[in-house]
Amino acid sequence: MKRKPIAIILLFFLVLQPSVAKGEETAASVLQELTELSDSIFQLTRQAKYDEALQVALYVEKTFKAENWRGTLTNTQIRQITVGYQDIIKGLPQEELNEREKLRYASQFRMLLDAIQSDSEPLWGSLEKPVMGSFPTLKKEVKDPESTTFYETWNELVSLYDMIYPSLTIDVSPEKLQTIKQHMEVIEQGEFLKASSGTKLERLTKLEEDLSSVFAHVDQDEADPSLLWVILTTGSIILLTLTYVGFRKYRAEKEKKQKRQADYPKS
Structure with missing residues (x-):
């Protein structure tokens, strides 16, 4: 009589475990995509292509909201990502916001997604x-x-x-x-x-x-080439901000972005 409940429990885990693993794999894939998109936003903003960067940011918002991050991201991570793309969506269309501040939002978001997605460097x-x-x-x-x-x-x-x-x-x-x-x-x-x-x-x-x-x-890799910088000057205040990501990361992500380019929302 006791074997039946045990068998049911075992069956439950056998069915559930692949489903959980698949869910985690999907979340990891989406997070990787968001990291690549954050780099696209940064690169487009750096080139002053604000309309295109905004469209990618709106796509990030839609993609992020569609995913169930429970058990995958912490509340802090979810909150910071949400604030990050909201700042970009609100900031990029503002004509009174100078290009340094727009690049700042894009840089923050790029580094944030990298911190969440990467285990090192x-x-x-x-x-x-x-x-x-x-x-x-x-x-x-x-x-x-x-x-x-x-x-x-x-x-x-x-x-x-x-x-x-x-x-x-x-x-x-x-x-x-x-x-x-x-x-x-x-x-x-x-x-x-x-x-x-x-x-x-x-x-x-x-x-x-x-x-x-x-x-x-x-944890930094000394073999990696140094990151390049854009030095933006406002009066006596110098704001240093990222211009490129680490070359190895950038090359790998660029190949994936080319495959996904057709799926980007059109402006």
Whole structure:
């Protein structure tokens, strides 16, 4: 009498397991497609082809909403992807939004999808040098009571950090990000520059150490060619943003995009 329930349970798992595996495989395939589409959005935005980039972003929205991501993506990942393509869809048509901001949205989304889809070598890790390179200048300026350029350099750092922040929520613990946020909030207060040089240097050093520990865990392939950069200047603020993805990833994804090109929505 006991064998029948056991047999039913075994049959249930035999039927369910292939279905679950197929569902996971489908989700992984869709995620790979979204990653490739995010690169298309980035490349089109970089070329100022905003209408075409918008059409791809709308296709991303439709594709993402159609998929059941339960058990595949976390709530944080779902939320960041949704915010990412919504920013692009809202931002690209705005004439008052300059090309740097439009490229920023596309860059953020490209790095975000890469962070979710890739197990190693995240694109956001390639921003380590410009991010960490800000600190020698910041420390020098904060020692000089006559300096008026501290917050110009600080704004460069904040711009870069904001660009990679969505990706960091995927790869870095909330506790670490909260600590970094607290340091940055203190530095952005007007009272910060009125503190002693020792106090200011201590706060900057703590932020530098926390950011350094974030980049220290990035698994990067030294054999890969360096990423190229577009340097966009607005007044004294320099915004560094990705121009190309790692060459090996780009070549592989380009072949797949060519096969899928016929399925892109037409403008």
